[in-house]
Amino acid sequence: MEWSFLLVQALSGLASASSLFVIASGLTIVFGVTRIVNFAHGSFYMLGAYLAVTIVPWLLEFDRSPTLFFVGVLASALVVGLLGVAMEMLLLRRIYRVPELFQLLATFGVVLIVQDLVQLAWGPMDIPGPRAPGLRHGVTILDQRFPAYELFLIVVGPAVLALLWLLMHRTRFGVLIRAATQDREMVGALGVNQAMLFTGTLFLGAALAGLGGALQIPRISANAHMDLSVITEAFVVTVIGGMGSVPGAFIAALLIGLLQAFGVLIFPKITLVLVFLLMAAVLVVKPWGLLGRPEAAAGRAVLPEGILDPGRMDWAGKVLAVVALAVMLALPLIDAYAVKVGTEVLIFALAAVSLNFLVGNGGIVSFGHAAYFGLGAYGAGLLVVKAGLPMEPALIAAPIAGGLAAALFGFFVVRLSGIYLAMLTMAFAQIAYAVVFQWVEVTGGDNGLVGVWPSHWAASREVYHYLTAVLTLAAIVFLRRVIHAPFGATLRAARDSAQRADAIGIDVRMHRWLGFTLAGAAAGLAGGLYAFSKGSIDPTLLGIPMSVDFLSMILLGGIQSVLGPVAGAAAFHSLKDFFLPLTDHWRLLLGLSIIAMVLVFPRGLAGAFASLRRRPA
Amino acid sequence: MTLLAVEGLTKRFGGVLAAKSVSFALDEGEMLAIIGPNGAGKSTTFNMVGGQLRPDGGSVMLAGKDVTGLPSRALCRMGVGRTFQVAQTFLSFSVLGNVQMALLAHHGQTRQLLSDAAVMHRDAALALLDRVGMAAQAGRPIGELAYGDVKRVELAIALAAAPRLLLMDEPTAGMAPSERTALMALVAGIARAERIGVLFTEHDMDAVFAHADRILVLVRGEIIARGSPEEVRADPEVQRVYLGHSGTRAAGRARRPVHG
Amino acid sequence: MTRITLPRRALGAAALATLARPAFAQATPIRIGELNSYSRMAAFAVPYRNAMQLAQDAVNAAGGVMGGRPMELVFRDDGSTPGDAVRVAEELLTRENVAFLAGTFLSNVGLAVADFANQRKRLFLATEPLTDAITMAQGNRYTFRVRPGTYMQTKMLIEAIRGKTAKRWAIVAPNYEYGQSAAANFKRMLGDAIPGAEIVAEQFPALGRVDAGATVGALAQSRPDGIFNVLFGPDLTAFVREGNTRGLFERRTVVSLLTGEPEYLIPLGDETPEGWIVTGYAPDQIDAPPAHKAFIEAYKARFNDTPRLGSLLGYVTVQIIANLLNKANTLETEALVNALAGLATDTIVGGVSMRALDHQGTLGTWVGETTLSRGKGTMKNARYADGANYMFSETEVRAARPPA
Numbered sequence A: 001m002e003w004s005f006l007l008v009q010a011l012s013g014l015a016s017a018s019s020l021f022v023i024a025s026g027l028t029i030v031f032g033v034t035r036i037v038n039f040a041h042g043s044f045y046m047l048g049a050y051l052a053v054t055i056v057p058w059l060l061e062f063d064r065s066p067t068l069f070f071v072g073v074l075a076s077a078l079v080v081g082l083l084g085v086a087m088e089m090l091l092l093r094r095i096y097r098v099p100e101l102f103q104l105l106a107t108f109g110v111v112l113i114v115q116d117l118v119q120l121a122w123g124p125m126d127i128p129g130p131r132a133p134g135l136r137h138g139v140t141i142l143d144q145r146f147p148a149y150e151l152f153l154i155v156v157g158p159a160v161l162a163l164l165w166l167l168m169h170r171t172r173f174g175v176l177i178r179a180a181t182q183d184r185e186m187v188g189a190l191g192v193n194q195a196m197l198f199t200g201t202l203f204l205g206a207a208l209a210g211l212g213g214a215l216q217i218p219r220i221s222a223n224a225h226m227d228l229s230v231i232t233e234a235f236v237v238t239v240i241g242g243m244g245s246v247p248g249a250f251i252a253a254l255l256i257g258l259l260q261a262f263g264v265l266i267f268p269k270i271t272l273v274l275v276f277l278l279m280a281a282v283l284v285v286k287p288w289g290l291l292g293r294p295e296a297a298a299g300r301a302v303l304p305e306g307i308l309d310p311g312r313m314d315w316a317g318k319v320l321a322v323v324a325l326a327v328m329l330a331l332p333l334i335d336a337y338a339v340k341v342g343t344e345v346l347i348f349a350l351a352a353v354s355l356n357f358l359v360g361n362g363g364i365v366s367f368g369h370a371a372y373f374g375l376g377a378y379g380a381g382l383l384v385v386k387a388g389l390p391m392e393p394a395l396i397a398a399p400i401a402g403g404l405a406a407a408l409f410g411f412f413v414v415r416l417s418g419i420y421l422a423m424l425t426m427a428f429a430q431i432a433y434a435v436v437f438q439w440v441e442v443t444g445g446d447n448g449l450v451g452v453w454p455s456h457w458a459a460s461r462e463v464y465h466y467l468t469a470v471l472t473l474a475a476i477v478f479l480r481r482v483i484h485a486p487f488g489a490t491l492r493a494a495r496d497s498a499q500r501a502d503a504i505g506i507d508v509r510m511h512r513w514l515g516f517t518l519a520g521a522a523a524g525l526a527g528g529l530y531a532f533s534k535g536s537i538d539p540t541l542l543g544i545p546m547s548v549d550f551l552s553m554i555l556l557g558g559i560q561s562v563l564g565p566v567a568g569a570a571a572f573h574s575l576k577d578f579f580l581p582l583t584d585h586w587r588l589l590l591g592l593s594i595i596a597m598v599l600v601f602p603r604g605l606a607g608a609f610a611s612l613r614r615r616p617a
Numbered sequence B: 001m002t003l004l005a006v007e008g009l010t011k012r013f014g015g016v017l018a019a020k021s022v023s024f025a026l027d028e029g030e031m032l033a034i035i036g037p038n039g040a041g042k043s044t045t046f047n048m049v050g051g052q053l054r055p056d057g058g059s060v061m062l063a064g065k066d067v068t069g070l071p072s073r074a075l076c077r078m079g080v081g082r083t084f085q086v087a088q089t090f091l092s093f094s095v096l097g098n099v100q101m102a103l104l105a106h107h108g109q110t111r112q113l114l115s116d117a118a119v120m121h122r123d124a125a126l127a128l129l130d131r132v133g134m135a136a137q138a139g140r141p142i143g144e145l146a147y148g149d150v151k152r153v154e155l156a157i158a159l160a161a162a163p164r165l166l167l168m169d170e171p172t173a174g175m176a177p178s179e180r181t182a183l184m185a186l187v188a189g190i191a192r193a194e195r196i197g198v199l200f201t202e203h204d205m206d207a208v209f210a211h212a213d214r215i216l217v218l219v220r221g222e223i224i225a226r227g228s229p230e231e232v233r234a235d236p237e238v239q240r241v242y243l244g245h246s247g248t249r250a251a252g253r254a255r256r257p258v259h260g
Numbered sequence C: 001m002t003r004i005t006l007p008r009r010a011l012g013a014a015a016l017a018t019l020a021r022p023a024f025a026q027a028t029p030i031r032i033g034e035l036n037s038y039s040r041m042a043a044f045a046v047p048y049r050n051a052m053q054l055a056q057d058a059v060n061a062a063g064g065v066m067g068g069r070p071m072e073l074v075f076r077d078d079g080s081t082p083g084d085a086v087r088v089a090e091e092l093l094t095r096e097n098v099a100f101l102a103g104t105f106l107s108n109v110g111l112a113v114a115d116f117a118n119q120r121k122r123l124f125l126a127t128e129p130l131t132d133a134i135t136m137a138q139g140n141r142y143t144f145r146v147r148p149g150t151y152m153q154t155k156m157l158i159e160a161i162r163g164k165t166a167k168r169w170a171i172v173a174p175n176y177e178y179g180q181s182a183a184a185n186f187k188r189m190l191g192d193a194i195p196g197a198e199i200v201a202e203q204f205p206a207l208g209r210v211d212a213g214a215t216v217g218a219l220a221q222s223r224p225d226g227i228f229n230v231l232f233g234p235d236l237t238a239f240v241r242e243g244n245t246r247g248l249f250e251r252r253t254v255v256s257l258l259t260g261e262p263e264y265l266i267p268l269g270d271e272t273p274e275g276w277i278v279t280g281y282a283p284d285q286i287d288a289p290p291a292h293k294a295f296i297e298a299y300k301a302r303f304n305d306t307p308r309l310g311s312l313l314g315y316v317t318v319q320i321i322a323n324l325l326n327k328a329n330t331l332e333t334e335a336l337v338n339a340l341a342g343l344a345t346d347t348i349v350g351g352v353s354m355r356a357l358d359h360q361g362t363l364g365t366w367v368g369e370t371t372l373s374r375g376k377g378t379m380k381n382a383r384y385a386d387g388a389n390y391m392f393s394e395t396e397v398r399a400a401r402p403p404a
């Protein structure tokens, strides 16, 4: 390969890196100050692009000058910044006191809403933007032609970095951002108006995302899928760089940009997984990212967010459980479709309880639980489709597959904590996703495999429903039992204070690892049951949306409660099933209901139930 | 008999030499205090002995066995219990639950999946709480307790593993003066009765001079003096860099009743 | 229960039916379940649904099906995942009592619904999924597909470059089944069309995330004479812009799947490259058959928009369904399946039959060259390639398709 080519390829990488950095810097700043994992950051990016393809051409009507082009881009960024302010004031501000995870769920609700609003406002077609006047041409570098606009983009990244540096070091606002990133309590102690600081931060973060989107319009058309396509990559950059660290994000973006530019030359087929492999590798070696700091040590006197007291079931709880059970068993009396939905609710309930076993009970927030659900489904499905085995052994294999995968990934996962742990689980889930997606010969690739049907005796909807009921309820009762048992208590103890747990002789990592494996096995069983209820398996079972669904279920149900996630699964799945046939805009309605629930039941359905009962008559 | 022998322990954090070749020994049933100004390296030394930090150099021998660099959980099983400068308890548990958890760990039952943790070791846990005077509060969430009471519960947690050596980093920090005396007397009583060796740090000189058998003075990571309370009190170097005027008076005051 | 997606006309019919029960007692509508990605893939699915409604109204205005019964499509979003789609299919069959299922866009969704239909022994008329598997390796008795699949469309392009001189070829395709199988088909057939041709580079960017600069750079580096592109949607726009600026397409033969479809051509705008050989649809250039022209006019009049390829597909599908119902004259699944196998329908693009051997429709598509006209992309020299000429051979089908 000639040098000129390698040089130009490196420049391509730098241009991508620069664009990625602009977006990721906003994400990392918002996280640093508010500790919110802002899924809606991708939506801001998309809005930036849509606004720019609207504003910029309108401006260029007056005069096709580069100035007006950039005025349009900046205006779009500012408008998006204001939308960020709106999100902070209307939504986030109301939920700063609820568990951090809830804020994540709320931002996910915003993602759904924005997706539909964008489609309503701009229509479903991709909208191409104008090229930048004066930068339309290619520049010849040695013997290769390279777009002038990308040369410009290469400069933008460092320029934004420099401006952010000035902001952080030369303004009071910037100093506060840095202080809050390093120690949130201190900002409160200094008597800083936290609301103003957060609003300002959201403005900055959203504006950077909007700028990132607006700058892309000469390269890509504004489209309805750009939010999710950018958000995972932005997360990866943020995590590799160290969450909250702007220079870290810069280095990480460079790494990823160059990795992709040269990666496509060597491994043209695995671009999907390259960045996640890098992220997993970085986290295993540097648990807090390249330039991140360890999260403030535990030992503060704050109650953990998860299960506090597993408690006994009181009579009201028992009545509720019996009624729920009776309804589940009586579903065939309604109609065949109710049975189908009921089966799925049971399956998701098991998946949700298994996730809450980690999140609520163990303080291990997994963003990638669908991996074990999905691998359980593949474990079962492959045995049926490829090995020709019947359902029964396949259902035994499902928890084993989920458990083995969880044991493998968990070995690395339990070394971390907090948000980094969450991101590593997501990276592993994406790696697992990429493997089933790419390994076409075995897994059928993205088409998946069909023909995963129950044995003859369980083929009817009703029998399969009862089979599912028996297995999922047994597993849920078992997990509940484990939560009350010494093992569950040990996980809670390690969550409350790992240092204390260690000092009384508990091998914290080992127990977390076993817990992760157990939860993975339970999710695997759920996945196996799901495969047989659908007849097919495919990579969406392992995807991020599925993991987010599970998280939504436990948060709606209430992570403080052992069985709340069951209610959460029922509520979430019923909502989705209710809205899906109703209208094309089911995502809007689903997003709105998620946000409504977060606002009305900040401790989930179980929390609402508990406080209803505690209220004096 | 020598319970703990520490030889040349050294720890460096970036440019800071937090502990510089620290050596000392501790006998069964003996109470050894480490005193020194803030940032002297006391907690660092504790953490190297207790397995929270791996030393850069030096060795820790427990009852003749080399335990250098072993993690805290392994040391616990060999009879080392500890309390922390900032109390570490299980915030979501009740007072009783905290001690039960420690007992479960001590009995190696933490992997049981089916038994009911809430009913295990209740009586033993209550007995331990009784010893530290906290039995009456057994049912309360630990988060509700006054900080002094939390420290007592932490002591009960540490005692649950039937330790031979107790490491107590500022056991009375954040307590009212009357509580301090009571807690130190409690610790001293238990240590002497069960021949537990106690290594502790303390800023309250009254408590130190009243209960310590021997004292080490640590300044900027180095031991600058060691000996009986009288010797340390008399050391002019110690007076200059650490005790100062008020400390000397406290030392004199505290010693009198014991000898009186 | 009001259903927002329920066609207005059907509501009216229902209201009338309630008012005048005795007279219309015989005319209970025949319901067909149509599930598609109306939310996630709205750019394709909404024009598709529009045309289906148009066709349904035309059928009903002309007296309905099966001797005067109105036909009623029940539209549902398939959630764009196989899991959701199978549940929705179940709902259509059990709650909505539809006679059979039609639709789907994504290949994995189509395959899952196909297998579900096979399990439940109900008819499924897949419309859009392009994967060859749905009629080949994973084909089944109950599943048919209307649209020409990946293999057929690739073969149409291969025919179009037969005898060209370009010897060194580079391939760029999205990294999923559709892209991979298009690339594999192209590789397999290339040597036959251009003896001595070789593949010198392959790029498989992740779907929806093409790193256009790096991809274009890597392709240019291999100095190909020709490029086979399978990218579409936002990936395509990014690729074309980058390639235009860097001169990737200059003096090279480019063949490109689907690029001529309005869905993908419109967003290219004034960046539409000149002279790419593509499959697609250019409604403004259709002048025969007359029924097709009439369809385009009717669509424009009703929706104030030009029809897309999806619209054409939707309209043809409804015509096939109406014909099927009339021929079978029963809603019994086995009879429907038997009637559909080999069924020939006179549609707005001419005759389309569902080949009995593999259940693949002979609907074709247009092959032509992209060109820029008044700042917009369109196709020139477009000719209709009848699907019947590009089907898998009988031996291939027999080898791949599981025995019935």
Ligand SMILES: Nc1ncnc2c1ncn2[C@@H]1O[C@H](COP(=O)(O)OP(=O)(O)O)[C@@H](O)[C@H]1O
Pocket (backbone or CB within 6 Å): B013, B016, B017, B018, B036, B037, B038, B039, B040, B041, B042, B043, B044, B045
């Ligand atoms: N984890 C750490 N990282 C960096 N420096 C540390 C760390 N722990 C302690 N130090 C430094 O080591 C020195 C000794 O600290 P410490 O042992 O806590 O003192 P003491 O307990 O005597 O007050 C101090 O300068 C402190 O800043």
Ligand SMILES: [Mg+2]
Pocket (backbone or CB within 6 Å): B042, B043, B044, B085, B169
């Ligand atoms: Mg200290």
